[in-house]
Amino acid sequence: MPDNPRNSPVSLLPRPGEVTADGSEGLALDAATRISADQAAGPTLTWLRRELGAATGLPLSIGHEQDARIRLSVDPTAGLGEEGYRLIVDTEGAIVVGHDPAGVFYGAQTLRQLLPADAYRDAPVGEASDRWKLPSVRVTDAPRFRWRGVMLDIARHFQPKREILRFIDLLALHKLNVLHLHLSDDQGWRVEIRRYPKLTEKGSWRTESQVGMTKPPVFDGRPHGGFLTQDDIREIVAYAAERHVMVVPEIDVPGHSQAAIHAYPELGEVGEIPVGTRWGIFDEVLAVTDHVLDFYKNVFDELIELFPSPYVHVGGDECPKTQWKNSESAQQRIREEGLADEDELQSWFIRRLGDHLTERGRRLLGWDEILEGGLAPGATVLSWRGEEGGIAAARAGHDVVMAPTATSYLDYKQSESPDEPVPVGTLLRVEDVYAGDPVPSDLTEKEAEHVLGAQVNLWTEHIDTPRRLDYMVFPRLSAFAEKVWSTHERDYAEFEPRLVHHLGRLDAAGVEYRPMDGPRPWHSRPGVQGWG
Structure with a gap:
């Protein structure tokens, strides 16, 4: 992971097994961006189009493998392990390969985290933005426990x-x-x-x-x-x-x-x-x-x-x-x-x-x-x-x-x-x-x-x-x-900046989490009468 996850474009949570980010230009999503998937990855394609389409206002049309900028596939021979995935983003596109359908889904979740936190908030109807960019990155990942x-x-x-x-x-x-x-x-x-x-x-x-x-x-x-x-x-x-x-x-x-x-x-x-x-x-x-x-x-x-x-x-x-x-x-x-x-x-x-x-x-x-x-x-x-x-x-x-x-x-x-x-x-x-x-x-x-x-x-x-x-x-x-x-061996000092970054995603998703600096007297919260 980068030395300063708080400011990194790849501040991910949970922390993946391997992450390489060279800082070069990645992939910009626009109205022409297409997504493709093989049959086994089809349900994740449906989920990703729905979630990102609602957030970005982009159509994210379904394309063929040869013309799609985002491609999803299942490959149990890729050596990734159960629920494992590989995600590669560069100027040419984004590829998610999973050991199984679950792996593809988790790779798509990581892809979503690479976007601004507003990827977790529905955009106003009819509004699209040109700021949806994925950084150049390579991620290989699989879970510790099933x-x-x-x-x-x-x-x-x-x-x-x-x-x-x-x-x-x-x-x-x-x-x-x-x-x-x-x-x-x-x-x-x-x-x-x-x-x-x-x-x-x-x-x-x-x-x-x-x-x-x-x-x-x-x-x-x-x-x-x-x-x-x-x-x-x-x-x-x-x-x-x-x-x-x-x-x-x-x-x-x-x-x-x-x-x-x-x-x-x-x-x-x-x-x-x-x-x-x-x-x-x-x-x-x-x-x-x-x-x-x-x-x-x-x-x-x-x-x-x-x-x-x-x-x-x-x-x-x-x-x-x-x-x-x-x-x-x-x-x-x-x-x-x-x-x-x-x-x-x-x-x-x-x-x-x-x-x-x-x-x-x-x-x-x-x-x-x-x-x-x-x-x-x-x-x-x-x-x-x-x-x-x-x-x-x-x-x-x-x-x-x-x-x-x-x-x-x-x-x-x-x-x-x-x-x-x-x-x-x-x-x-x-x-x-x-x-x-x-x-x-x-x-x-x-x-x-x-x-x-x-x-x-x-x-x-x-x-x-x-x-x-x-x-x-x-x-x-x-x-x-x-x-x-x-x-990875866990280090809370390394984890905390990534968690603070992650709170922006929870904010966008409407999660009313406990502030990191602790509870506050209820009378200091505008519009709040008690905790109802």
């Missing part, structure tokens, strides 16, 4: 389809490729299941929500709810696939299930309960009867029809065992199955669902608590309680996705300032996200092969608007994106 993900919790506070689509675009901008949707929890059920309509009729709304983390708790007195229809899900999945983002569904069991139990009280141990309004961990859990297992197998069958992802997340976290200790049906199940205790009972429950998913060609994914009591072969562990779960799983031969709270929880506070909104958890600054390595140092080289990658998690107890979501996610997500993409 799992580069974000978990978005839409159970605590619902995000409608339009916001999820916008979020997918922002993931794709950063070359991230997994959106893990947390679809159910104590406080709401967010996906239509046609066999069980009460899940959304009754379980998708709560009477009010806790505000902040005060004791005793304070509530807002406002109903909150919503859910995604199956048609919504199909649109989201298709939109994500066009941007090479895999959408992984999560239905959390056997804890965090108050909304489901409210809809169908026979699922629980104590009969009727309300949809949760407080944040935290609660004793209400699913019963471990055949009826409950059949119910959730049917739920997952519908999800499998909607989500082509090979992974299905079953939660498995924060499941208190109090009700099972006092439940005759749970204790009978322990005796019948020859289980040692309630921890093994949870493992038994998860294994039954894992077997069901395996029969249908899918892989079970769960939080690291699924290790307790033994883990089914083929299950993948998402390690959140530090690195320990990921280390134990990798050593046992299980694939792992790392998301330890210390470097991965984007709902955590970003400074110690009294102006920081809802200062939850421990301090997690941009530089903290950037510094943490996804591969635990305790793993051997062979064990580390089980680390598929990493993800950050965005829990939304205190994030109830898109504006709050932007503030908590960015620019920390930009730091994470480089960590999971780039193979």
